[in-house]
Amino acid sequence: MKQTITKNFLLLVLALAIVFAFAMRATIFQQPAAQTAKPAEKPSPDFAAYWFAGKAELNHYKLQQAQYGVLNPGEAVLIFVTEDFRTDTQVKSESEPGSRTTSRANAVPVLKTNISRTFVTGIYDYSLFTSVFTPINNPSFPNTLKVSTSAQEWCGHSYLQVNYQNSGYRVVGKSYFEKEVNEDYVVEKAILEDELWNRIRINPDKLPTGDIRLIPGTASARLRHKTLEPLAATAKLDDYEGVLFPGKFLKSYTVQYPTDDRTLMIVFERAFPHRIVGWEETYPSKDALLTSRAVLTKTIQNDYWNHNQPADSTLRAELMK
Template structure:
C-alpha cells in the first residue's frame, strides 16, 4: 500500500484550524502509531483469547466521495482526517473470527465537525458481512451486506449523532471535549455485527474520570465510560492523560448467551512506523516487535 502523496509535513492538506506544534509534530510526521493488545473477546457465552491491533494515522480524505485522496487532482476536495484501524482476531473452538473497522474523523475543520465514514467487515467460518456508514447532511447512511438471511442486504438512514466508533479518535484529538452526562450514541459496529443488532442511536450515560484500577499499564490514566441503560451494555476506554493520549486498553461488558461477560484489551506494545513502506520479508522483525511486545 502506498502512502498518500500528501502525507508529509511539507505538502499535507492544512486543517481549517491549525493544530498545536506538538500535535503536528506527532501526527503529521508521515508515520502511523501502531498498538498491539492482548484480547479477551466475548462470543457464544465465553471469553475467547485473541489479539487486537489499533492503528492511528492521518491522511488526506476526499469529502465528496469519502475515500482516501491519492491524486493531485483531488487535493482541493480533501481534508486531513485521523483514521482509526481496529483489527480483532480470535478463535471460537475450532474456527476463527477476524474483525476490522476503519473510522475517518476530520482533524480540525468547522465545516466537517462529524466523522465522515465508518466501515466494518467481519469474517468467520460461517460467512462474512460488511457494514458501512457514510455521513450525509443530517444523517448517516448505512449500507449492510451479510451472509446471514435476516440481514442479507439492508440500507437505511439514522439521525446524525456521535458514533461510539469515533470515540477512540476523539480521545486522541481532544479528550477534554468528550461529551459527558446523558448523550445519544450510535453503538459500535463490531459489537453490532457480533450481536446481529441493527444500528440506531441509543441513550447513554458518559463519564470522564481518573482511572484508579490496576489492569492497564501507564501513568496518570483516565477512563471514559459509556453506559447504555436500554441495552445493558457498558464500554470503558482507558488512556494516558498526557499528550498524545495513548490508549492503553478498553473493556466492554454485555450479555453473551445469558452470561454477563467483559471483553478486555490490554496494551502490549506501541511503535511508530510508516508501515506501508515495510512490506518485504525482512520487515517481519518489525511485526514480531509489535505483536510479541518486545
C-alpha cells in the same frame, strides 16, 4: 457618431456598470459561496509533530473477546494515522500534495482509526476490522465522515458501512446471515461510538459527558446482530483508579447504554498523545454477562505501508511481543 452614442447610451452605461461590478467582485456570481469551507483550526505544534511526521502509531493488545457465552483468547491491533480524505466521495485522496485536481480540492486531513480484532472460538477463527475517518479540528466538517466494518468467521462474512450524508448517516450492509443480507437505511445524526477513539486522540477534554445519544459500535453490532440506531447513553470522564491497564496518570471514558445493557470503557494516558492503553466492553452473551478486555502490550511508530517485504517481518515480531 454622436447620434450612435445617444441611441446606445443606456446600453453603454449598463455595460460599464457590469464591468465595474466584476472589477469590484460585487455581482451575485462573484460573491463568496454560502458554503465556502471555513479554515480548519491549526493543530498545536505537539500534535503536528506527532501526527504529521509521516508515520502511523501501531498498538498491540492482548484480547479476551466475549462470544457464545464465553471469553475467547485473541489479539487486537489499533492503528492511528493521518491522511487526506475526500469529503465528496468519502475515500482517501490519492493525488499528490500540492496538485490542483478535484481529488485534492475536496480533501481534508482526517485521523483514521483502524482496529483489527482476531480471536478463536473453539475450532474456528473470528476476524473483525473497523476503519473510522474523523476530520481534524475542521469546523466545516465537524462530524466523522465514514465508518466501515468487515467480519469474517467460518460460517460466513459480512460488511457494514456508515457514511455521513444529508445531516444524517446512511447505513449499508451485506451479510451471509439472512436478516442482514441486504441492509440500506438512514439514521439521524448522532455521535458514533466508533469515533470516540479518534476524539480521545484529538482532544479528550472535548469528549461528551452526561446524558447523550450515541450510535453504538459497528463491530459490536455485527457480533450481536444488532441494527444501528442512536441510543440514549450516559458518559463520564474520570481518573482511572484500577490496576488492569499499564501506565500512570490514566483516564477512563465510560459509556453506559441502559436500554442495551452494555457498557464500554476506554482507558488512555492523560498526557499527550493520549495513548490508548486498553478497553473493556460488557454485555450479555448467551446467559452470561461478560466483559471483553484488551490490554496494551506494545506501541511503535512506523510507516508500515513501506514495509511489506519478508525482511520486514522483524518489525511485526517487535510489535506483537
